[in-house]
Amino acid sequence: MKTQANGILKKTAFLSVITLVLLSCSYDKKVVKEVDMGKEKNEASWQDDTSPITFDWYINYSWFTTAWGNNEVSKYVTEKTGVSINFMTPKGDEAENLRTMLDKGRLPDFITLSAWDDGYKNIIKSGLALPLDELSELYDPYFFKVADNQKLEWYRQSDGHVYCYPNYSLPIEDYENYKEDRKPSNQTFLVRKDIYETLGKPDMRTPEGFLKALEEAKNRFPMVGEESLIPLGMHEFTKSGNLSIDSILPNFLAVPYEKDGKLYDRYTDPELIRWLKTLRKANELGLLAENIFYESRAQIEENIIKGRYFAMIYQRSDIEVQQLALYAKDKNKIYIPVDGPANSNLDQPTLAGDSISGWTVTLISKNCKDPERAIKFLSYLISEEGNKDLYLGKQGATWDVIDGKEQFVPEVQKLLERDKIAFDNKYGAGETYWMLMDTNYIQKWAVPKPEALNVLQDWPKGKTYNFSVYDQTNPYGESEEAIIFSKVNTKWQETLKLLLLAKDDEEFDKIFNQYQEYAENHGNEKVIQYKQRKFEENKKKLGIK
Structure with missing residues (x-):
């Protein structure tokens, strides 16, 4: 050592x-x-x-x-x-x-x-x-x-x-008991309850149903107070990517992490490409926020608390403060999780939980x-x-044994349910x-969440998976693989924005093909081999054959 x-x-x-x-x-x-x-x-x-x-x-x-x-x-x-x-x-x-x-x-x-x-x-x-x-x-x-x-x-x-x-x-x-007994995944597709129900609870699992629902929401509810409705919201775009597109969306589509024992490049999956083209079409139709590439987390949270988004590809834990505030004003205007984007077979999503x-x-x-x-x-x-x-x-x-369980005393629990920041x-x-x-x-001390938050955590149960074996496979530092990975990843983040801004599917395909050529010409095969080695090491660490 x-x-x-x-x-x-x-x-x-x-x-x-x-x-x-x-x-x-x-x-x-x-x-x-x-x-x-x-x-x-x-x-x-x-x-x-x-x-x-x-x-x-x-x-x-x-x-x-x-x-x-x-x-x-x-x-x-x-x-x-x-x-x-x-x-x-x-x-x-x-x-x-x-x-x-x-x-x-x-x-x-x-x-x-x-x-x-x-x-x-x-x-x-x-x-x-x-x-x-x-x-x-x-x-x-x-x-x-x-x-x-x-x-x-x-x-x-x-x-x-x-x-x-x-x-x-x-x-x-702990994985075998995880789906039901542990914290459900944070990954959700959220809609504003009142608008969604007024639209007749549309099926948004297909690209056609997804775009139709966004358009109807925009046409029938153009304004939220004195500001315009934003049909679709996502996490902020950062230098390291976009959580909604890079992680949540592929998991909703049940895109595999590996095939035949080999790590799979999820960005190239036909199902993801199909839905990226759907998001491109959404942008063409004016269904994405105008400044979606520049919105900060604080700006997104401000829009959530105003109820400006109709739908969101978002982590449920990141809206808890806003959800409680919305519920206090009008419990029908909260956000609820529903079946969102799905693959062509309409398979259930495979959402990431704690790993x-x-x-x-x-x-x-x-x-x-x-x-x-x-x-x-x-x-x-x-x-x-x-x-x-x-x-x-x-x-x-702050706590005592109540009904045989160690839990918050009533006044503490009430504030938690009413105002998370004040709590x-x-x-x-x-x-x-x-x-x-x-x-x-x-989990031993967790008490039932208030209705506004409970509705958020119930939906992912049974759809949550432990993907530990795929963690920590990216190269870092100054190695040759790390330098290549950094360049290719930066290129992907640039490409992702261009894909959503493409004027049509033909331009989308051209941009995507250029990204693939860039990755290949810059030695991405070495990164693939590195990640596969780390994957094999992970399996040994975790005792997975």
């Missing part, structure tokens, strides 16, 4: 008490530290020291705005552990902000960012993260008790170390002011105890602090 540069020196003996030379605090001063390696693995080590300490924690999402220390849950956790948190978020573009931080070579104590981008991999590659396994061996055996071994193995790097831990990660062995990769990952920086307290706090957060404290808060204050700010419970939440744990 490689030794972490400027990091922790390896242990030289397994003794009950050993003397270690470490780089302290910011790892620039040598100190001698005694560590009790005889501590039982079952003991929660965070209890050893509950003196006040504040960690800087960077969240790589500009939309996260809930502070620490101003609500019931965060005050309780600080009172219990001694740990306070100073959350930091990017002011502008997340990717650019992270690059700037990496260039400076200094990061806050904790860092949370997407499990699906290269950001966390670049942090590890740059030597700016501490290995969690080494920190645990040195300071906190309890980490190995509360951490899921499959998650650790999934994120183990080529040097043998684990540098990050995921949230909302579902081990593959082993999770949604985000959290790392401890090598600049961390106190690595010992950091790993112990992280162990607490990923444990059942930590999840319970963050989800429910303090017994008697976050006052109580900070539920999934307010989601950074290291565990799907399996929080």
